[in-house]
Amino acid sequence: MLRVYPFFLEAALLTIQLSVLTCILGLACGALGASMRLSRLAPLRWIAATYVSLFRGTPALIQVFILYFGGPQIGINLDAFTAGTIALGVNIGAYMTETIRGAILSVDKGQTEAARTLGMSRWETMRKVVLPQAARMMIRPLGVNINALIKGTALLAPISVLELTQTAQRFIGSTYKPFEMFLLAGILYMSIIYVVGHGINWLDRRARIT
C-alpha cells in the first residue's frame, strides 16, 4: 500500500492542475457567453443561447470524446490532457454563462435606470454599477459550478489522463484492492473540494461585508 502514495499525490496534483485550467477557461467562456446573451445584437444572443443549450443538453463525456477521438478527423490533433481540458472548460463555461447572466439580471433594474439617468453610458453603467453588485452575488453559485468541475475532471479517466480516478484504476490492476484504491482517491477528491469550498465561503463572506 505504501508505495502507491507518491503516485496518488502526483495524480492529485494533476487533478488540481486540470481543475484550475478548466476553471479559467470556463470563466472566460462564461463571461463571454453571458455578455453575448445580454447583448443588444440578436445574432450574438442566438449564438450564445445555442452554445448553452447544446453544451448543457448533451453529456460532458460525449463532448470530451468528440474532441479527443473525433478531432483528428477534422484536423484537430490534441493530446488527451489538452483535449480534455478544452472540452471540460467549454462545457462548464455553458453552465457558468447561465450563472453569470443570472447574477447580472438579479441586480435591481432601478440601479441601471438611475445610472443611465445620471448620464452614464451603457458600458459605464455595466462596469461601475451593475457588475460590482453582480460579482458579489455570483460567488456562491459559481462555487457550485467549480465544485462540479473538480469532480468532472474524473471524466478524463476514460481518455487515459493520469488523474486521480485513472490512477486508482491502474493500481487496481496491480494490487487487486479496488476498495482501498477508490477510497484513497475519494479522500483526496474530498480534501481538494473541502479546501476550495472554504476558499469560496471566505470570498463570499468578505464580499458581503464591504
Add this chain to the structure above:
Amino acid sequence: MGLDFSVVPSYFDTLLLGMGWTIAITISAGILSFFGGIVFAVTALYGHWLIRLPVRLFAWLFMGTPLLLQLFLIYFGLIQVGIDLPAFVAGVIGLGLHFAVYNSELIQASILAVDKGQYEGARTLGLSRGQTLRRIVIPQAVHAVIPPMGNNMIALLKDSALVSVIGVMELTLASQQAISRTYRPFEFYLAAAFLYYVINLALEAGLRRLERRIAASR
C-alpha cells in the same frame, strides 16, 4: 480522413437500442433517486442518531467525490467483498444513490420550510408523529421541490453516459461499438450527442408540463 455521415444510418438500430437502455437507466435511477431522496431526507432529519450519522456521512461522501469513482466503487469494489452485481444494476444503484443524495438535500431544506403550524395542527388533531410526517409534512415538502428535482433528473440523464465505462450497453457504449467497426468516432459521437439532446428536450418538455400542473393544482 474527412467526414462521412453516410455510415451512421446503417448502425441506426444499434444506436436506437442504446438509446432505449439510456432511457431505461434514467427512469430506473430516477425513481430510485426520488424515493431514496425522501428516505435519506427523513432519516437525516428525524432518525435515531445511530442511523442519522451514517446517512449524513454517506451523503457527505457522495457529494464530495466524482460519480465515476462511485460507479467504479460499486461495480468493482463490491466484488472484493463478494457482491457481484450486473453492470446495469450497479449503474442504476450508483446513479440512483448519487442523485438521491442531491434530492435529499433539496427535500431536507423543503421539510424545514414547511410551516410549523401545519405540524402543530396535525398533532393537535390527534395524528401521531409518523402520520404527521407521512401525510402532512412530506407531501407538501416534496411537492415544493419538484422543479429543482427535475433539474437533477436532467443531470442524471446526461450522467447516465458514465455507466458506459462499467460496460452497460447504453447509447455511449453503443456508439463506441459502432466506432470500433467503422473507425468513425466523430460521426458516431455526434450522432449520440444528437440523440441525447433529443431525449433531453423531451424530458425538459415533460418536466415543464408537470410543473404547470403542479402550479395549477395549488
